[in-house]
Amino acid sequence: MRFEFHDPRVDPAPAGWAEFFKAARLHPVWDYELLGLEAWGARNPQQVAVARDGGEVVAALSVLVCRPRLAPRFGPVPGRRSLRPFWAEVFLPWLSGYPGIVFVPDFPVGDRAALLREFERALRRHLGPGLLGVLYRAIDEEFAAHTAGLGRLVRPAQSTAVLENRFQSEEDWLKTLPSARRSGLRRRRRRIAEDPGLVVRGGPGRDDVDGAEVAALVRAHRERYGKLPLDTRTVPSAGFLHRFIRRPDVHTLTYADPGGRLLAVNTLLDHPDSPCMQHWAALPLEERGRGSGLYFDSYVRAVRFMTQRGAKELSAGRGMNELKEELGFLPRKLYAAAAPRPVLGR
Amino acid sequence: MWNLGAGVVWRAAYVRAVRSAFATVPFYRERWALDGREDPVVVPGRTGTNGGAAPLAEAVHKLVDLVPLAGGAPRPDPVRGLGRVLRTARTPVAGSLVVLLGPDDLRPPSDLPKGVRGCVANPDGPGASVLRELTAVLHRGHRVLVVGEDKAITAVTAALPDEHRVEAVPHRELDSLDNGPYGVLHDPVLGYLGALGNCGRWHLDWPHVYARPTAGGLAFTLLRQDSPRFVDVLPAGGVQGEIAPCPRHGTPVVLT
Numbered sequence: 001m002r003f004e005f006h007d008p009r010v011d012p013a014p015a016g017w018a019e020f021f022k023a024a025r026l027h028p029v030w031d032y033e034l035l036g037l038e039a040w041g042a043r044n045p046q047q048v049a050v051a052r053d054g055g056e057v058v059a060a061l062s063v064l065v066c067r068p069r070l071a072p073r074f075g076p077v078p079g080r081r082s083l084r085p086f087w088a089e090v091f092l093p094w095l096s097g098y099p100g101i102v103f104v105p106d107f108p109v110g111d112r113a114a115l116l117r118e119f120e121r122a123l124r125r126h127l128g129p130g131l132l133g134v135l136y137r138a139i140d141e142e143f144a145a146h147t148a149g150l151g152r153l154v155r156p157a158q159s160t161a162v163l164e165n166r167f168q169s170e171e172d173w174l175k176t177l178p179s180a181r182r183s184g185l186r187r188r189r190r191r192i193a194e195d196p197g198l199v200v201r202g203g204p205g206r207d208d209v210d211g212a213e214v215a216a217l218v219r220a221h222r223e224r225y226g227k228l229p230l231d232t233r234t235v236p237s238a239g240f241l242h243r244f245i246r247r248p249d250v251h252t253l254t255y256a257d258p259g260g261r262l263l264a265v266n267t268l269l270d271h272p273d274s275p276c277m278q279h280w281a282a283l284p285l286e287e288r289g290r291g292s293g294l295y296f297d298s299y300v301r302a303v304r305f306m307t308q309r310g311a312k313e314l315s316a317g318r319g320m321n322e323l324k325e326e327l328g329f330l331p332r333k334l335y336a337a338a339a340p341r342p343v344l345g346r
Numbered sequence: 347m348w349n350l351g352a353g354v355v356w357r358a359a360y361v362r363a364v365r366s367a368f369a370t371v372p373f374y375r376e377r378w379a380l381d382g383r384e385d386p387v388v389v390p391g392r393t394g395t396n397g398g399a400a401p402l403a404e405a406v407h408k409l410v411d412l413v414p415l416a417g418g419a420p421r422p423d424p425v426r427g428l429g430r431v432l433r434t435a436r437t438p439v440a441g442s443l444v445v446l447l448g449p450d451d452l453r454p455p456s457d458l459p460k461g462v463r464g465c466v467a468n469p470d471g472p473g474a475s476v477l478r479e480l481t482a483v484l485h486r487g488h489r490v491l492v493v494g495e496d497k498a499i500t501a502v503t504a505a506l507p508d509e510h511r512v513e514a515v516p517h518r519e520l521d522s523l524d525n526g527p528y529g530v531l532h533d534p535v536l537g538y539l540g541a542l543g544n545c546g547r548w549h550l551d552w553p554h555v556y557a558r559p560t561a562g563g564l565a566f567t568l569l570r571q572d573s574p575r576f577v578d579v580l581p582a583g584g585v586q587g588e589i590a591p592c593p594r595h596g597t598p599v600v601l602t
Contacts, residue, residue, distance in 0.1 A: 009379070040379040041372055043415065072415035073369045077379075077389060216410040216420075234415075237372035238408045 001115060003122035005063075006048045008036035010078045014050045020057040024102045027269050027276060028249040029095045035062070037243065038093070042234045043067075045075040046093070049123065051115055058107050059115060062100040063123065064089040066232045074234075085130045088123060091137040093233040094278060095269070096317030097160025097334065099139045113146035121345035133340040140334065147337035149346070154338075159331035161316040161324035162274075163303065170304040173328060181326055188293035189300055198263070198290070202253035202301060204270065209252055211242025213262050214281070221281035236279075251275075253301060255282075255294050263288040266298040268305065276315040277302050299327055349596070356598075359569045360556040361386055367577040373400075373411035374577055383578070385558070396562030399578040406535055409574055418573020424448070426537030426571065428464075428493065429457030430551050431530045435515050435541035436491050438462045443483045445476065445512075447494025447502065469498035477505055484510045491515055493530065520564065521582040523548055523602050531600065533581045536566060540600060547592050547599040557600065559588050564600065 006014055013032040014020075021030060028034070032048070039045035044066040051059040065075065067086045076082050090100040103112065124131060136147050137157070144154050167173045174182050192198060201208075215238035222235055236244070245252045245267065255264040264282035268275055282294060299316070306314040316324050321331055367374040368388045378388050383398020405412060406422070413420050425446065432438055440461025446452065447469040455464045467476045480502075483490055490512040492502050499514045506512065517532040518524060520539075531540040531548055539557075540550040550557055556567040563584030568576045587602035 037376075037380075041375055072417075074375055074415070079390075212408045212410055215408075219410060237376060238411045239372065239376040 001058075001118050002052045003119060003126075004050050004052065005122075005126045006050070007039070007045075007078050008032055008048055009039045009045065010036075014048065014057060014060075016055075016057045017050075020050075020060065020104065023104050024060070025105075025271070025273060026102060027095055027098070027271050028247060029092060029269065030060075030062075030102070031247075034244070034247075037240055038236070039075075041074065041237045041240055042093070043069070043072065043074055044089070044232045044234070049119060051119065057104075059101065059103045061090050061102075061119060062092045064091055064093070064100075064232055065127065081128075083130070085132050086127075087132040087135060088127065089135045089137055089232055091135070091232070094236070095276065096278075096319075097138060097162075097315055097332070098276075099143060100137065101139075101143070109142070112143070116146050117345050120339060124341070124344050131341060131344075133338060134344060136337040136339075138334050139337060140332070144335035144337055147339065149339075149343065151343035151346075152337060152339045155336055157334045157336040158318045159321065159333050160318050161321055161329035162332050163306070163314045163316070163327070163329045165306055165310075165312055165314065167303070167307050169307050170300060173303045173307070176328055178326070185296055185300055188296055192293060192297050195290070197257055199256045199258060199260075200254070200297075201256075202251060204251050205248040206245050206252040206254070209245050209254055209265075210262075211240075211245060212238040214238075214245065214252075214265050214279075215241045217262055217265055217283070218279055218281040220283075224284065251305065253298055255297075263290075264294045264298075266302075268302055270309075271311065272309070273312045274315050275302070275306055275309060275311050277317060296327075356552060356556065360558075360567055363556070363567055363569050363575075363577055364388070367414075367575050370414040370416065371412060371575045371577075372415075373405060373408055374575075376411075396580070396584075397558075397560040397565070397578070399560045399562050399565035399580050401562070401584060402533070402535060402576075402579040402581045403583070405576065405579050412574035412576070414573055414575060420574060422535045422537070422574060422576075423453070423571075424532075424534050424537055425453055425455045426568070427457070427551050427554060428455040428530075428538045429459060429462075430554065431538040431541040432491065432493075432515065433459065434543050434549050434551075435528055435530050436513055438489065438491055441483075441486070441488040443480065443488065443490045445472070445480065445490060445492045445502065447472075447492065447498035467502070469494055469501070471501045471505060480506070480512070481510060484512070489513060493517070518542075518548075519582050520585045520587075520600070520602065523600070533566075536568060536576055536579070536581060539566060543592070543595065543599075545592060545594040547594075548601075549592065549595070550589070550598045550600060552598050557589050557598070559586075563587070564589070564602070 044064045046062045046064045049061040050057045092100040148154050249270040251268040253266040266280050267278040382392025382394035384393045442462045444464040446466050452466045458464050492512045493515045516529050518529045526542040529542045539555050543549045563580045564587045565578040592599045
């Protein structure tokens with residue numbers, strides 16, 4: 001097994017990346033060009049580590065190189081080393097509920113723990129003496145078992161909400177919900193459809209949506225709810241979102257008033273197995289002038305998309321879990337694991 | 347006071363502004379990382395178009411990306427720098443009143459010299475209270491400086507009796523610089539960038555504003571504005587020109 005590290009900001013994509021992307025059925029956020037764009041605008045830019053077995057890419061990891069937050073700055077430019085200590089996070093920002101490590105489907109489960117130890121040794125050599133340790137975020141139970149060991153820490157993290165697709169249509173899903181919730185969703189759906197002051201549009205590759213407007217909404221929304229502790233992500237910029245929502249595998253749902261003012265937005269990552277609801281942002285209730293029906297409506301539309309797409313499940317990410325459970329989503333356990341430097345590779 | 351040392355300090359402040367913008371402001375990070383810039387180059391091998399300068403309209407469209415990671419105001423300040431450029435244009439003294447003609451949401455200038463009062467008035471014709479105050483100041487023998495577009499200044503002078511004389515300080519944008527005799531270089535987004543000096547040349551507000559010629563036109567940088575951050579932006583759609591030292595004062599002037 002051989003590991004390669006690529007800085008998506010300046011390095012070309014690893015050989016065979018396109019084939020691996022297809023074979024491992026990755027979400028659009030793993031697109032190498034997109035990773036590069038995201039890394040340039042990140043406080044803690046990610047690198048892509050690929051594991052090769054006989055020349056074939058068999059696994060990939062998104063590794064965030066994180067520095068203590070002394071001043072809000074983007075990460076150092078490639079080639080410039082910081083003398084400050086840092087840690088690495090195996091994590092994919094903005095793909096809530098999924099780990100930062102992916103394998104080809106036929107990679108043996110029994111070999112994964114060994115691959116992980118080998119990765120840690122390679123990472124230690126690659127990043128040098130400043131590396132304090134590795135943190136694995138949003139990993140599932142099986143992967144948490146691979147990361148466990150002497151001197152390592154594994155803790156449960158906030159679970160992610162997933163709706164298994166057992167439905168032929170959106171109506172099938174509605175029938176499984178408690179009657180109060182069901183009638184509430186139907187009433188909201190009807191009101192939104194009849195509201196002349198609301199323009200709802202959704203679809204892939206939206207070139208009629210202004211990335212700057214979406215970014216302003218996303219930023220204001222996140223600021224309103226406060227920063228998460230130990231959040232190493234960077235809020236996406238207008239330039240990034242402008243390109244992102246134009247991708248054919250990114251569906252953007254917008255709620256606007258007749259004058260074109262954006263009231264709420266939701267992005268959904270298309271995937272044959274598990275489409276993923278990603279960013280949700282809305283104006284405060286007093287500014288948008290209507291109730292909270294838009295948030296629920298975005299779920300109705302996402303479930304409709306899932307049933308029409310024939311996907312296995314719909315992922316709604318982390319947070320607001322009680323509300324998501326009322327909509328039929330089930331929590332899926334996630335863990336975080338930390339491996340300090342002395343035990344890396346052991 | 348302008349000498350070689352001041353020129354070096356001015357240039358160093360600009361380089362600092364560029365490096366800081368690249369390290370903390372999303373708009374410049376993305377633009378200069380992907381396309382590049384020059385003078386100074388921030389990513390080796392990437393020199394960009396127009397030396398990395400961006401049209402002001404494009405920057406304003408992505409205003410949310412002009413706020414640095416540390417946070418800050420997302421609104422430009424069109425009154426920024428008025429107090430400083432007035433010293434070059436008309437030199438208000440203690441007791442003077444500066445009437446700024448602009449929309450209702452304009453904030454009154456906050457950097458006027460000590461003893462000089464300022465107010466904002468409707469550009470279509472000042473209200474009765476403003477006229478009353480203006481007349482009272484003139485009666486006391488103090489000066490009144492009226493700053494705004496030509497049309498708005500005419501509306502004020504027309505509303506006053508003939509014996510009352512106000513001093514006009516008309517706005518001029520980069521693409522409409524004339525020979526004065528009075529005027530301030532203004533941009534609705536960047537604020538006040540300079541003024542027509544007594545030498546008949548358009549002087550930059552050089553400790554606070556940097557300008558440099560690029561292929562796309564004169565690019566301006568606000569050296570001391572934290573947010574929104576404007577670095578190497580091309581106002582008025584890009585106007586060709588150069589920055590040269592004034593033969594009389596030695597400080598940088600704009601030649602278009």
